[in-house]
Amino acid sequence: MNSALSAFDLARIQFAFTVSFHIVFPALSIGLASFIAVLEWRWLKTRKAYYKDLCLFWSKIFAVAFGMGVVSGVVMSYQFGTNWSGFSSFAGPVTGPLLMYEVMTAFFLEAGFLGIMLFGWQRVSPRAHFGATLMVAIGTLISTFWILASNSWMQTPQGFEVVNGRVVPFDWFKIVFNPSFPYRLAHMALAAFIVAALVVSAVGAWHLLRGRRDPAVKKMFSMALWLLLILTPVQAFVGDQHGLNTREYQPAKIAAIEGLWDTEKGGTALNLFGIPDMQAETTRYAVSIPHLGSLILTHSWDGEIRGLKEFPPQDRPNSTVVFWSFRIMAGLGVLMILMSVAAWVLRRRGRLFESKWFQRVAVAMGPTGFITLLAGWVTTEAGRQPWVVYGVMRTSQAVSPLSTQQVGISLMTFVVVYFLVFGTGVYYMLKLMRAGPALPGHTPHEAPERLPNQTARRPLSAADHMIDAA
Template identity: 70%
Template sequence: MAMPGDALLLARWQFAFTVSFHIIFPAISIGLANYLVVLEGAWLMTKRPVYRVLFFFWSKIFAVGFSMGVVSGVVMSYEFGTNWAGFSNAAGSVTGPLLTYEVLTAFFLEAGFLGVMLFGWHKVRPSAHFFATLMVATGTLISTFWILASNSWMHTPQGYMWQDGRIVPVDWIKIIFNPSFPYRWVHMTLASFIVAGCLVVACSAWHMLAGRQDRPVRKAFSMGLWLLLVIVPIQIGVGDAHGLNTRKYQPAKIAAIEGLWETEKGGTSLNLVGWPDMDREETRYAIKVPHLGSVILAHSWTGEIQGLKNFPPEDRPNSTIVFWSFRLMVAMGLLLLAMALLGLALRRGDRIYNARFFLRFAMLMGPSGLIALIAGWITTESGRQPWVVYGVLRTRDAVSAVSAQQVGTSLMVLVVVYFAVFGTGIYYMLKLMVKGPAPFNDEMDEVGTDTGKGNQRFDHRPLSRPTEFIDE
């Protein structure tokens, strides 16, 4: 049953707020878990202590991010029942099993090996510890697989049928491997790697600007820049392929992203900037490049892109939002590519470690991966509107029978709690980064260095992995 507009709007704002907080932590966990695999694998192959130092340091950041991600994810699960009962009732037979598979495969795998990875360095053989780290990283990727399968199905649904007012699964292969899933899964996974790379580079740049030039800081900085140099161009290519897929299955979203109202014959212009006006049905102050829209969106000089006026007003996404969120994502991606290429040019003579302008640039780019991630998520989810399951179930029909007052009250409580709890978690992670990895020593078990033993009295919880005081 459709609810009053205020309740629907507040329910959407609440979910947007909680998912924006939540997505930060899994992205950090996915990226850092796989970075830890690289570090420990490099240490096993070379026995160079610098990799071990970096493993101990970044495992602390990972532990905090992983804990925050689990807690914030629980809240979202409850929201499906409190605010989105219409969606759960209609599509629960599809999304419910997919989320259950995520718990049974990914979460159990992560939980089973997490303690060994964080606290088992001196308790199991090196090969067994590396296997545990590999399993935790694999678990994060499997988790991404199932979450993105569920989300992608909501964008490009197939393999289902309507029965007694509910969506019933018919073909699970088609449901899981729906048309947009491969692009979204790879895009999100690479985005998580970029998030981790940005944090590693920015943290290292901070310490080099403060005067540290020891081996762990330099090594982390170099590894992070190599990662971005490889991953960012690949991500741009995946994003292009994703755009072609979106044009085929969600043409209204593409029109909204481009602020395109009229279907242009013989070649579509690209609006570089402008202000899409939903009421006037035009993009004001637009700066256009002829044919560039066709080249980018259709890989053709004369490719035809449908305009928003081809779709009924009630089926149009809010172009004002997605137009600018998409451009923010692209801007961050281009800046990251520029940073990686500039770092490559400065490697001659080790200038990347001493060029202060570049170090400042790298430090300022620390949040860019997360900014691009959230902007991309806004583009994806806002561009799907007014559908919660694209072309199948409208958002207004998915909301629970709740009042605006009820949703507004819970939203205010969540805002206060989230900023208190997760703001503290983010502050803790930043303080750990400011402390930096332990100063390099050839003998890593010296007094004053991190041996990876943790606090053995409390080794049953991830947040006990960081053992030092951050405000000494």
């Protein structure tokens, strides 16, 4: 058997690679934009200096994340024309306008006010500056709206008909507000806020462990943990509702997630652990709890879940992949809830800022938001296979007629360039986080020093630390 990867396989790997690099930056910038807006609002209300110090500090990190998100997003979108021309030709009448709406309503809004937010502290009034910050935060959420509308339509398509081999939209309301859209939008927006909260809490914990006890460090640590305490249980509820929606519209995905091969009458067990075997059509070493699958997925004791054997082999997602990606996502989600509850208990006891073991946990939990985010998207996208537009167009029909050599060279180029460029960007963000907000009595830089008639042209100019400084 020839085990070499085909051009189709390499194109899928390339898109998965580039989208994985891309999604972490918008997720962080979405959460940070709203966090910065809240900080600035609190500064306007109280005039406490540490709120402004935190604004300036997190604005630098936001600028780097935003810049890398824009660059990686542009590169990713080009692949629709290079590697996935079949999809672009077939579904372009729907996905093209949705992405255009995102650019015209969200990106233009962000680009229009970003310069004021980053460099306008001494150029406009405080209220005008807050308005600009608010517009940037709203812009990131509008962007989320349109991107999730497009992706959700691919998951649960409606409001169109196929004419001469192309999608023709006839009801844009149904296209945008498709059956999975509300759940997926809420799930992603909450995920972005949780990602940012975990990063903020990790940075706060890092500086507490290093001995800082100034108001800025305490405040960002406390605010992030309050947000996690509120949002993590809400995210679990939204995820449950999303699962019920997925069972209705993508039952094969649910069966693959659960490693369920046979439809069990009178109640479905939940496989806590196992290794799904796609060839043998079984889940090996399964550790199951009777009826728990029915309780979670149907909210009834004897609810019935369709097994994978009820679907043709060519229509089944890869259960081995989504079984474990879902459990990584859910398991880390449970740890986040436990961490936020532990923070609440320590807060009640007056030990939140002195408990070193908890601060070490908070630092370790910092990257888990990104891991959970990626695991969730793997579950969503791998679980949709073998469809690119669910039930309408197969992924194999969407790929461009390229050779293995062409896709292989572009993939290797992406890997090298991405690790160099975005690896440097991540290192720079970590360097900024390590520096921390300004110490009390120290005046933070409002913006990088420039000539009187010189204006910043790029978001990254807002970060004023040299990347190679000690």
